[in-house]
Amino acid sequence: MNQLLKVKNLRTSFYDGDLKMEAVRGIDLSVQKGEILGIVGESGSGKSVMVKSILGMIPNNAKLDSGEIKLDGKRIDNLSKKEQRVIRGRDIAMIFQDPMTALNPLKKAGDHLIVVLMRVRGMKKKEAKLEAIELMRQVGIPSPEKRVDQYPHEFSGGMRQRVLIAMALACKPKLLIADEPTTALDVTIQAQILELLKKLQKENDMSVVFITHDLGVVATICSRIVVMYAGMVMEEGLANEIFYSPKHPYTKALLNSIPSVDGEKTRLKPIKGSAPSLRKQAKGCPFADRCEWAMDKCFSEVPEYTSFSSTQKCMCFLAEEGGKLDD
Ligand SMILES: Nc1ncnc2c1ncn2[C@@H]1O[C@H](COP(=O)(O)OP(=O)(O)OP(=O)(O)O)[C@@H](O)[C@H]1O
Numbered sequence: 001m002n003q004l005l006k007v008k009n010l011r012t013s014f015y016d017g018d019l020k021m022e023a024v025r026g027i028d029l030s031v032q033k034g035e036i037l038g039i040v041g042e043s044g045s046g047k048s049v050m051v052k053s054i055l056g057m058i059p060n061n062a063k064l065d066s067g068e069i070k071l072d073g074k075r076i077d078n079l080s081k082k083e084q085r086v087i088r089g090r091d092i093a094m095i096f097q098d099p100m101t102a103l104n105p106l107k108k109a110g111d112h113l114i115v116v117l118m119r120v121r122g123m124k125k126k127e128a129k130l131e132a133i134e135l136m137r138q139v140g141i142p143s144p145e146k147r148v149d150q151y152p153h154e155f156s157g158g159m160r161q162r163v164l165i166a167m168a169l170a171c172k173p174k175l176l177i178a179d180e181p182t183t184a185l186d187v188t189i190q191a192q193i194l195e196l197l198k199k200l201q202k203e204n205d206m207s208v209v210f211i212t213h214d215l216g217v218v219a220t221i222c223s224r225i226v227v228m229y230a231g232m233v234m235e236e237g238l239a240n241e242i243f244y245s246p247k248h249p250y251t252k253a254l255l256n257s258i259p260s261v262d263g264e265k266t267r268l269k270p271i272k273g274s275a276p277s278l279r280k281q282a283k284g285c286p287f288a289d290r291c292e293w294a295m296d297k298c299f300s301e302v303p304e305y306t307s308f309s310s311t312q313k314c315m316c317f318l319a320e321e322g323g324k325l326d327d
């Protein structure tokens with residue numbers, strides 16, 4: 001089988017005294033070998049908590065209530081903290097949103113890479129420095145021989161993000177998880193970073209999970225997309241299915257909120273209402289109070305998934321009734 005990561009019924013809650021707040025509510029997810037999977041949802045939908053749960057990196061006030069996580073067919077959710085750290089260093093690498101806070105300002109850019117290469121790949125310092133220069137070249141940092149000895153503040157935001165990507169690649173991971181790696185960057189640099197990730201995914205034969213709140217961003221690089229809301233998967237499908245035949249009202253609303261230029265006019269329709277709070281969770285479909293098609297039962301029951309193809313499914317009562325969601 002070509003599956004690299006398989007997650008079943010993942011549930012993660014935060015605790016405030018006796019109050020339990022469910023941030024991830026029964027997620028099933030799979031990542032195939034060699035694919036770029038996009039995870040999309042508004043701020044607060046649980047994207048980061050979900051990947052941190054997979055990596056065993058949730059904070060102390062959170063708990064994994066349930067879930068089975070398999071990497072290459074082997075369970076990783078029941079490993080010790082130490083064993084999980086080994087997996088994070090070797091098999092799964094992660095890049096975060098803010099490249100400045102992830103780099104130590106007192107350490108040269110190259111030293112960040114050298115430390116990883118010595119620790120994970122057992123290299124000697126001299127060899128590690130040469131490899132660090134090579135990695136910097138691979139991620140498109142100009143004059144890497146010079147840059148390797150410069151400090152993070154001497155790099156632009158886009159170049160710092162490239163250093164982080166090089167650090168992730170240094171481990172030769174099977175899976176790279178990129179959590180909003182481009183949001184802090186301007187649009188042109190964002191596009192360059194996306195192109196880079198796509199190129200590196202092919203060259204290094206790894207899988208990538210790309211997280212963003214912007215459906216427009218994933219259109220150019222992802223083959224498959226998972227749409228999350230309130231800690232649940234609302235819809236998933238191939239990129240084509242999500243963009244050309246979206247089924248869930250939330251997916252449609254997200255698509256409508258992408259700024260797109262129609263002739264001279266720019267269309268942009270923000271989604272009405274706000275993302276749900278963890279403290280007041282609705283009983284039925286979490287999107288019901290913002291959904292223009294909501295029916296009575298949407299407020300009291302959670303819908304099952306309906307499949308539209310072997311790759312596309314969505315969680316909506318209207319979808320169960322067939323056809324009505326096709327505009
Ligand atoms: N350490 C924490 N303690 C309590 N609640 C938290 C904590 N971290 C996250 N949450 C809550 O969990 C929910 C999911 O947060 P998460 O960070 O996963 O969202 P996200 O989809 O990654 O959003 P964004 O696009 O803003 O990064 C939110 O309601 C958030 O307030």
Ligand SMILES: [Mg+2]
Nearest residue numbers: 047048049179
């Ligand atoms: Mg996040």
